[in-house]
Amino acid sequence: MGLTTTARGEVSVVRVDGQLTVGNRQELKATVQAGLDAGARKFLLDCSPTGYIDSSGLGALVTIAKRVREAGGQIRLAGLNDDLRSLFELTKLDTLFAIYPGIEEALQGF
Amino acid sequence: MGDPGALALQRLPGRPTDGVELAFALRLPSDVSLVDPAVELFAHHCFAGINASRHSLFRLRVSLAEALANAIQFGNGSDRLKVVHIHAELHVDHIRLRVQDEGSGFNPSIVPDPRDPALLESPCGRGLFIIRHLAEHVEFNEKGNTIWMTLPRS
Numbered sequence: 352m353g354l355t356t357t358a359r360g361e362v363s364v365v366r367v368d369g370q371l372t373v374g375n376r377q378e379l380k381a382t383v384q385a386g387l388d389a390g391a392r393k394f395l396l397d398c399s400p401t402g403y404i405d406s407s408g409l410g411a412l413v414t415i416a417k418r419v420r421e422a423g424g425q426i427r428l429a430g431l432n433d434d435l436r437s438l439f440e441l442t443k444l445d446t447l448f449a450i451y452p453g454i455e456e457a458l459q460g461f
Numbered sequence: 462m463g464d465p466g467a468l469a470l471q472r473l474p475g476r477p478t479d480g481v482e483l484a485f486a487l488r489l490p491s492d493v494s495l496v497d498p499a500v501e502l503f504a505h506h507c508f509a510g511i512n513a514s515r516h517s518l519f520r521l522r523v524s525l526a527e528a529l530a531n532a533i534q535f536g537n538g539s540d541r542l543k544v545v546h547i548h549a550e551l552h553v554d555h556i557r558l559r560v561q562d563e564g565s566g567f568n569p570s571i572v573p574d575p576r577d578p579a580l581l582e583s584p585c586g587r588g589l590f591i592i593r594h595l596a597e598h599v600e601f602n603e604k605g606n607t608i609w610m611t612l613p614r615s
Contacts (some may be wrong), residue, residue, distance in 0.1 A: 355608075366489050369525075370495055370497060372496060372530075373493045373496055373526065373530040373534075374494050374495075374496045374497045375497070379528050381463055384544055402519075402522075403522050403526075404523075404524050405523055405526040405527055405530065405583070405588070405591075406527055406530070406586075406588040406590075406591055407585075407588075409587055410583070410584035410585050410587070411584070413583070413584050414584045415502070416481055417582065433516075434515070434516060434519040438523070438591070441591070441594055442575060442576065442587055442590070442591070443576045443581060444581075446581070447581065447582065452490035
């Protein structure tokens with residue numbers, strides 16, 4: 352997995368390349384935590400280059416979302432492919448996350 | 462961290478009378494950093510020469526990653542002295558995967574539904590639920606330390 356963080360105004364856009372799994376979930380947690388520590392409060396996870404996410408990756412996203420909310424921030428997801436979208440629907444995690452088709456849609460009103 | 466380059470996939474002969482074209486086996490050390498390389502190794506060999514759909518690849522990758530994570534963390538307790546045994550049988554239209562850990566097993570029938578509102582924000586407990594939805598068929602041995610998963614090979 353490769354993570355790239357860019358700023359779009361107040362929003363930290365974290366691009367998640369490859370897979371988010373039990374083997375690398377801590378990297379994403381650390382990246383978002385570093386953003387929180389630096390004062391960022393709006394996070395957009397760009398999953399358009401994400402191949403697959405396992406349950407550990409989903410669990411990491413749940414933990415990250417909780418930390419961001421507790422810090423008074425918001426998190427959005429964008430660019431999920433059909434398989435990933437169905438995984439969120441299957442586990443009902445689509446009810447916990449604000450999910451947008453693409454980055455630009457997610458940035459609107461953020 | 463384990464060395465992915467040390468993963469040695471063993472190629473086994475097929476059993477035409479059982480419809481098995483080819484089989485592979487791997488002994489995986491109990492190290493979660495080796496899950497992704499092992500998944501990619503099996504995805505590559507299980508679909509070699511086949512124009513597989515992205516959906517079929519997704520099903521195999523996620524199901525195998527879940528089974529390996531469970532085997533390493535819960536079955537073997539992340540004990541590096543224990544290994545996870547992976548075995549794949551390639552049939553003409555499906556793949557039968559077996560993942561076995563060296564733990565004492567568990568009862569798969571009492572795993573709670575992660576969609577329960579009380580569990581929705583839990584960071585864990587979704588693995589087996591996801592496997593059961595992505596695989597065509599799932600079985601366990603009586604001890605509960607071996608899972609068989611049938612997935613499409615197309």
